[in-house]
Amino acid sequence: MYKDLIKGFSVKENPTILAIESSCDETAAAIIDGERNILANEIMSSCREHVRFGGVVPEIASRAHVTAVSQVVEKAVISAGKTLKDIDAVAVTYGAGLLGALLVGVSYAKSLAYALNVPLIPVSHIRGHLAAAYLADKTLKPPFISLLLSGGHTAVILVKSESDFKILGETLDDAVGEAFDKVARVLSLEYPGGPNVERLAKDGKDVVPLPKMLKGEGGYDFSYSGLKTAVINYVHKIEQSGGEVNRADVAASFQRAAIDAPVNAALKALEQYGLNTLTVGGGVAANGYLRDSLTEKCRDKSIKLVLPPKPLCTDNAAMIASEGLIRYRARDFATLDLNAKARVDLDFVR
Numbered sequence: 627m628y629k630d631l632i633k634g635f636s637v638k639e640n641p642t643i644l645a646i647e648s649s650c651d652e653t654a655a656a657i658i659d660g661e662r663n664i665l666a667n668e669i670m671s672s673c674r675e676h677v678r679f680g681g682v683v684p685e686i687a688s689r690a691h692v693t694a695v696s697q698v699v700e701k702a703v704i705s706a707g708k709t710l711k712d713i714d715a716v717a718v719t720y721g722a723g724l725l726g727a728l729l730v731g732v733s734y735a736k737s738l739a740y741a742l743n744v745p746l747i748p749v750s751h752i753r754g755h756l757a758a759a760y761l762a763d764k765t766l767k768p769p770f771i772s773l774l775l776s777g778g779h780t781a782v783i784l785v786k787s788e789s790d791f792k793i794l795g796e797t798l799d800d801a802v803g804e805a806f807d808k809v810a811r812v813l814s815l816e817y818p819g820g821p822n823v824e825r826l827a828k829d830g831k832d833v834v835p836l837p838k839m840l841k842g843e844g845g846y847d848f849s850y851s852g853l854k855t856a857v858i859n860y861v862h863k864i865e866q867s868g869g870e871v872n873r874a875d876v877a878a879s880f881q882r883a884a885i886d887a888p889v890n891a892a893l894k895a896l897e898q899y900g901l902n903t904l905t906v907g908g909g910v911a912a913n914g915y916l917r918d919s920l921t922e923k924c925r926d927k928s929i930k931l932v933l934p935p936k937p938l939c940t941d942n943a944a945m946i947a948s949e950g951l952i953r954y955r956a957r958d959f960a961t962l963d964l965n966a967k968a969r970v971d972l973d974f975v976r
């Protein structure tokens with residue numbers, strides 16, 4: 627029985643882990659080894675199919691995953707120069723994300739793990755974003771501060787060990803990526819909003835007055851809803867008085883406000899906890915302004931910054947494999963009744 631396999635399973639020193647990710651509009655598969663060398667990292671996206679709707683349509687995403695999942699897995703196995711027999715464990719994103727989309731990856735991973743008779747590793751997408759840092763720097767060891775900036779989460783996290791986190795602060799309402807996407811809409815930019823706001827901001831100046839961001843007693847919490855409303859009000863006021871909105875200036879001012887707050891909070895956390903290493907994860911970590919600003923600030927303060935390359939910040943399966951390796955070593959395996967979950971707590975491994 628499969629259940630007995632994982633009960634008595636002895637973990638390998640250097641396992642080959644195949645990971646599958648399908649939480650939103652990207653279908654991805656990756657293979658890493660026990661030293662976190664990325665042997666394959668394949669991705670297919672239904673992004674263009676969602677543009678005319680202004681955001682991800684869950685049904686379209688799910689359907690696209692169904693046709694893409696076996697293709698990305700096959701591509702990953704071939705480009706890694708492996709066969710399915712070489713796979714020691716199958717890791718899969720079980721949450722958080724779009725339920726229908728997640729279910730495609732989870733069902734596929736279950737069948738594959740069962741057919742290959744290898745353990746199935748359930749991975750939290752959020753933890754995956756944080757674990758991308760271990761791929762970027764193989765010498766990285768906790769403790770450190772991690773800044774999570776994605777479409778669903780915004781948090782400053784104290785990483786005590788690979789599996790033990792403390793959330794120092796998070797958003798009280800919208801996530802930073804969500805705010806980028808909403809402001810993009812106000813500025814009549816196409817989905818996906820974040821990269822388009824960044825592009826427009828390059829031609830603008832930070833001259834639009836926007837509210838200060840940090841909220842809460844600890845000084846590590848954020849509120850993006852207020853910032854978004856301030857942008858909307860600013861744009862509407864000018865439009866109603868017949869004036870012309872300088873969209874590039876709005877984009878530049880919003881981008882600075884949205885990003886400076888978590889960056890400054892992370893720097894404060896490093897000081898408060900006497901730590902010298904900062905990692906960043908999540909789609910918004912692909913933002914050029916954030917990357918330049920962090921690089922400069924960390925250089926000035928002699929802080930070690932682990933900034934994963936952009937394709938490892940946005941959704942990918944290599945980061946799921948990276949967290950999968952941690953869970954493999956912790957023998958955190960699932961049985962075949964594993965289910966997808968739309969929401970997963972930030973500090974919850976599983």
Ligand code: KG4
Nearest residue numbers: 776777778803820821908909910913940941
């Ligand atoms: O981490 P991610 O790929 O998916 C989630 O787990 O949420 O993050 C997606 C978010 C979107 O809101 C997208 O607009 C934002 O990341 N994003 C960016 C950039 N690239 C992606 N935001 C700002 N600048 C970017 N270059």
Ligand code: ZN
Nearest residue numbers: 776909940941
């Ligand atoms: Zn993500």
